[in-house]
Structures are given as structure tokens and as C-alpha cells.
Amino acid sequence: MPRGLVDFLQVLAGHPTLKGVEPGEMARAVYMHDKYVLPDDIMQILGRGPDATLKASRPEDVSQAVRVASGEVSAAALGLPARQFHYLRTTLGMERGREFSVDWQRNVDPYDDELLPMQGGFLMDVSALSTIEVREDLGVVRAGVGALWKDVQAAATAKGFDLDLFPIVPMDFAIGDLVGGAAPFGSRSGRLEAAVRNIEVVLPDGRMASLGYDGVPPNASGYDLVALYLRGGQHLALPHTFALTLAPAGKIRRVLAYTYPDASAMVGVLTKLAKARLALARVLIHDQVAWAMSHRGEALGVVLEVAFRAPEAVAPALEKALDGLAAGHTGKAEALSPLDAPSEFRRASQNLRTAGILGEVLCTPATVAEVFEKLLELGPAMGIFGAVQGAGISLVPFSRRPLSRRERFDLVVKIKEEIVGLARLAGPQLLLLLDGGEAIRQGFNLVRRIKDKVDLPSTINPSRALLVPQVAPPPSQPRG
């Protein structure tokens, strides 16, 4: 049985009946569980799932599950009712020293792109870890991994703050969904770790640890583990609580919607915005489909939604500067953003419940128009959400109707082919597997080496440990 995706891909590569199958075809077959291509033993692996789902009601439950899975303590420590304990002992054979792993369940898995199902072990339901505590003195809000973004934002707003972090697509993401780019979250600065001060995690040996500080960023105090754990995905630890930074809401809060006939009319504005020094809270992009699904009313083109908060004296100058940058629009209006209104967020989230999110496409203002058009040409049901993040732009293409796995795979491959040289793919495993640039491989290799050191038996999330094709050569050996 493969311990993780890395093992699994190696099994595939060395399988006698799969010799000669092209990598693209192999990826398609694996993604679609194609029994006409894959032999029975591979299909069995793909048909597996977790042995048990455990509901965590407090962070210690996650720690306990990891300790049990790693064999450090007996399954009796889980405190399960007798019947369930009997199930663990007999059906799962925990007493016989079988290796287990632990994964955790996301609230929304937008990409639906799992390549390797969990091969046994515990799946943690962390939805009950949803405590929210606003620390006004430190300018942070502490939220459990299962807390929904909209609830955390509502708690911050009640205390006169805004979150620096926002979902690019108004879906019911939990805060934990942001780890490793598993959900399209954004920030105006484009640096997610600046919006996350501290992460409390369960380490692969079951210890609970706090990474970073609540009140200050971790600069110059050793390795930046917060950034590493955010960027390195979920391979190194299971998070249970996040401390997110807050921004003062400001006396004046405005959300303005500028409409443009098409994406190319918006290029100049996005170029200026990316370079501008305006202190804006967020800049979102919607095509007509995205606007219709997330806002009330129809849009007559591509809409740029700009939100800012400012002191009274500064707000008019800011709006004037913004109007200057946004020249060329066909309409300007005050907008009610779902990110600011809980009822609107619920409605938008409901509308998007069955939408097929295809990944995050990173591009620059110079290429955004071309990428935008190419993405919309993928099909009549396509829509695009987007956000300006730092000097770059994130576009999240989606289909407003549900997608089968075959359709999703074909669309992702098409995106990959269409945007070559214009943009980068990010987000889902499948996109990474298909894209696999050199820099990604190098970064992944570093994470992989750390994973092998801190979690050699792959107790934590083995099925998410992605192997990008063509891994870099092994470290140079000393001569002599």
C-alpha cells in the first residue's frame, strides 16, 4: 500500500502493465479512475478511503489522534465508546502495529482534484474547532481551523476591524482552507503570511506547538515557520488555530464598482493600480457571470470592485485619485459587496455551491486581458473572479454548472495549454502536476526533505504530498 502520493506515483511508474503509457494519459486515467487503463490493483488503491472519521471538539483531540496513528499511545486514549473502540481494534487492526495516517477535512474543497484518496487512517472533522476571539490590543483575531471566514470577518467588523485576508470567490471557506493554497484566499498586498501572525499546530509526533507570535511578526527570530507551514502546504503539521491580522475599519468605508466593456479596457487601470500607492483594502475583478452570481443585479461588462477605508480627511483625496486611475469606465456605482454583508455572502455562497472552480491563474496586468479572454473562451458557462494582489493578478475561472471529473480534467489541461507564456497556474494538485515548473520542483524538494526529517513515516496528510514530475537530481555527494 503506498504511504502517500509520492509512493503512489512511483508505483504507477514502475507498474508492468502501465509501461509505455504517456504521462498525460496516466494523469487523466488516475484523475478519472479509468478502469480501462488502470489495472485492478491500482483501481483498488483509488477506491480506498479513510478508515474512520473522527470529530475533533478541541485541539487536543487532533493531537490524540496523531499520537494514536503514530503508535505512540494506544487507541484507548481516543476515549471512544466501547463499540467504536472495538471497531478500531478489530476491523482496523490497530493493535498489530499497522501504520496509520491522519488527514483533516476541509469545509470546502473547491478544486475537487484529489489524485490519491486517503489510504486508510483517520480523517479529522475539524468543523467544531471554530472558536473566534478578537484581540483588539494585539490587532489580531484568533480563529479555529474550522471557523468560517465570514463568521471571523463578522466578529472583526463588530469590533471595528476588517480582516486583511479575503476569499477571492465568495464561498464558505473555513480559515483552515487557506493552508497551502488549498482555497483561493487573497490579500491586497499579495502576501498571505503578512495576514497570518500565528498558527497553532499539531506536529507529526502529536505535540502541540505555536508557530510565530500573536503580537509581532516572526522576522529575524529564527526560521519563519508560519510562512513555511502556509507555503509548504499541510505536509508538516495539522493546524488547529490561526491568529489573523486586523486592519482598523476606518471612519469612511467605501466599496465602488467601476464597469468596463471588456477586460482589455481594464488593462490600463489594472496596470496603474498595481503600481499605485493607494491604500486600498481590496480590488476584486468580476466578469458578468461572476458578478451575477455574487451580487444583486446584472453587470454590463467586466466590473472592478474597489474597497477602501480611510480617515475622513483622506477619503475624498483617495476617491479622487482612484477615479483618476479608473478612467475609461462606462459606469461607476456604490456596491454592496458580499464580503461586507453576511446575508449577501450567504446568498452568493449558495449560488456558487455547485460551481466548478478550476484553479487560480496568476498573471500580470500586461497579460490579464489576453488570459481573461482565453479563459472565457473555454466554454459558455465560464465565469471569472479575480483580485489584484500586490503587483500581480489572480484570476479564478469557474464553470457555473457542476463539472464531471472528465470535463474538469479537460478544462484544466486546456487552461494549461492556453496560458503558456502568459500566466502561471496555482492552487490545485492537478494543475501543479500538469504544470510542474522548475521553481516549483525546487521548492517542493526542499519541503519534501523537511517532511522526511520531521515526519518520516508520513503520519500527516500523506496523500497530499505531491510529487512533481522530473524531480531535481539528488544532492551532490562529496568527492573522495
Add this chain to the structure above:
Amino acid sequence: MVTKATLDYAYRRLLNICDERRVTRDPLEALVYENSFAQLPKQAGAPGPLSFRLRPDIVCLPRTPEEVSRVVLLGIELSIPVVPRGAASSTHGGGVCNVGGILMDLRVLNRVHPPDPDALTMTVEGGVNWKEASDYAAYKGLFLPVYPYFAGSATVGGALANGDVGIGALKYGPLAGRVRRLEVVLPTGELIWIGAEEISLGHRNYNVTTLLSGSEGTLGVITRATLEVLPMYEVLKPLAYAFGEPAAGAGALRALGNSGLTPYHVEFVDDIHLAIQRALLYQVAEAGGMVSVVLEGGKDAVAAETKTVDDLMASQGGVKQPDPVALEQWNERFIRYRGRRLSGGMVVNEVMVPLAKFPEALAGARRKAAGLKMDVAARAYLADRSSVVYTPYWLTDDRSLKSQVSLAFIKAFHDVVIELGGHPNGLGFLMAFNLDRMHGDEADTMRDIKGALDPQDMLNRGKLVSMRGRTPPLAPEEFFGEMPPALPIYMLKLAGGVKRMMRRDRYTPKPGRRKAAKGEEGE
């Protein structure tokens, strides 16, 4: 233990890697490299147990990333530790040897590639000085929005590896966040790029550029970095406000942090710093504290922000200073060591504290300094809306015992800062004893990371995640090399006891009246 024969062989090999003008083992030349901006007790380098081998066995100056890689591979082959060094401007002994070995001076790795005005990026080599990089960008009509606090001396690779926050971070985020991609020589000798040039990957796609930030050269040597730049600003306006008491100035920082404004840079200095400045500069206010606010951007926005800042500072009791005073304070950003001229020495420390706790940290530092009969000046700037980089410093005479025992302040001050939820900035080998106090069990995870990427402990051995010094002759390094964290703590406590018995320092000019200086409005 590295034998003389091994070092002879290493020297000959290094002559083949770099040319003979860029390799030396001359003790006099190596002597230069024993020192850095960090104030080291002279006894630390003296032969004997529980001290450090500060003098490198061999110094080389690699000029290309490939040469850096080959030097690291040579270190692995011969089991000689390798220490990368930039401008050695860290305050905690990052750029000097602690166990001897090969020291790589990276300042000749200093090419600046022409910036790309469309992509708004600029690629520079690790040994480039930040001020020079900033000046070059300005020459090309571009603006390097974030640069380190010690930009006048620091190198690009050094400041990034040290995890500096930087001037401009309040508006544009910390230094590490402005890096698109890095070229790094790993401790295994591999030369790799991480990140992407054309687009910021942010937290996606295993972009682990931030792993090198704060690693202080223990996980890799940064040989090239692609930095994000911006078009040149329309207006940059420094403002300055004097306060009657340091605490009032510290309170004004908090008001600015909570105002919803996003200035480019906000800095606080106390009365002792102003007294030192007054001895050396012309236009310095006589005040209990001063807050400098630098605004940057479009003309209209800056004008509106200026008015808001003026009102806010006035409500906090600040008196606006004339423009030349504000400009002089701003221009001082590249000259951080001016006070040295008064005494011949200066010890600088740096910490990060929550903004809400900054007044307490300031008061705590002054209390501790008074106990040790010292005048400790304070400089601090906003790292973001809710945290402050606080840089206390004091003047000393490097040659005196008093200077060396004054280091006791660092331990006492760090205790205050850690208690308040902050952390000391920088560990090197002098402050490595703080790692476990700061991170608890997570320090072990950091050691695991070091072990994973540097299994032979080649790069900066005995720094940051451990504290290693001189091994007694013939003693196995694995048993005697590691220095217990309790030892430096005990030594610093002992130094504190001695310092209390000494007379008060007289290097700092007497602070002036503790009231706000006359300003534009006459009072």
C-alpha cells in the same frame, strides 16, 4: 578537528576555485574578519575553553554563484565549516566565524542587472549594498520601496538572510515579501532558484523563498535575488513632531498605528538619541522624543494625509518641526552609526514588540539601563500597524572593560521584551541562547529543518539553532563543541553585577530639557 594538512589542501583547492588574489590565509588579513558590527567581548576570541575561534582559517572572495557553490562543496568534502559573510553589519555575530573554517566574503558578488521597467523587477547579486541598489534603481527612474534599516552598510543577501523588516515595510510589507525569486546555494552545494521571476507566486506552488528569510545563512547562501520595484513616487514628504516626554512620543506611535493611515515610514527617537544627534548635527530639536512620519505617493493624497497626520500628532501633544529638521531626520536613515564619533564604540541591539506594549518596553529598557548605570538611546519604527522594531543602542569605548560588561543590558532587556510578547531580532552565535526561550519546543523543529537541509552542519555551524565555540585540543567536537545556553546567560548576569559596581557612563551628552522644542507655531 580540522588538521593543518587539511587546511593546506583546502587552501590549494580554493586557489583553483577563486584566483589567488581572492584567497588568503594571512593572519593579519584574517584578523579583519574577526570583527563585525556586533560588539564582541575581547575575551570571547581568546584561546581557552568556552570561547570562540573567531579568526577564519581561510578567507575567500567568490565572485560568481558557481564559485560559492564550489566552495561549499569543498567544505563538505573536507568537513570544514563554511561561513558566508556580507557586510557584517548584523548586531549578533552573524558574519564572523565561531569555530574557524572557511569564510566567504560575498561583497565581490556585486553585479546589478538592469531593472525591468515593465515587469517592475530588479535582479541583484547577494553582495550588492542596499543603498547602491536603491540608488541604481532611482537612477533608472524606479523606486526600491523597502530596504533594511541599516541600508547604508548591509548587503542584499545579508539583510534578506537576517529577516530584516526594513524602511517602507509599514506601507509595502517586509523585505522578504518584496522578493520574487532567489538564487541560493544550499548547504549541499546545489545551486537552485526558488520562486518565479515573471510573477509573484506568493504562498502558492511551494514558493519557499521565505524559508531563507531569518535563516542567517544556516540554510543557504543567497547569491542572487529578484526584487520588486515601483515607478518613482510623485512626492515623498518627511514630517517630524517633537514631544515633551519619550512616553508621549511612544503613545503617538500607537495613535498612528490605529489611525487607518498608511504612511511610508514612522520612526520614533528618544531624548538620549536626540542629545547624541545634537552633539553632531545642527538642526536637532531639544525634546523628550521625536516622531518622524514619512508620506509618499500622489500629490493630493500626500497633502490630505499631511493634514490628518498634523491633526493626529497635535492631539497627542506633538509639536510640528520645521521642514529642514524633518528632512535631516529622514536623511539620517543611511547613517546609523554617527554617534560612534563621540566614544569610539557603539552597541546596537534590535527587538520587535507589539505596538500596544511599546511604551512598557521603552520604560522597561530605561529602568534596566538606569540599574546598570547606562544611558541607552532608543530608536524605533513601525514594522506594521501593530508592531514596532525597537533598536536601543549605547555608546562605549570598545577597549574598556566597562564596554564589555555593559552587554549585560542585552540580557536584561531581552527578558523584558520576551515578557511583553515580543522577541529579540537576530540570533547569530552571540544570541543563540535565546532560541529556546523564544520558541520553546518549536526550536527543535528548527533544528530538524537545519538537519534536513544541512545534514553535515556545513553552513554557519553552531549558529542560530545551536551555540558552538572552541573545542579543547584533542577533545571530540560532538561532546565539547556545543555551548550550553545557560553559560552565556550566567556570564551576562555576572557582567551585570560588575557593571552595577562601576561608575556611570559619561559618553552620552547630557539630555536637554524634557519639553517640546519650539516649532513652527512658536511652541
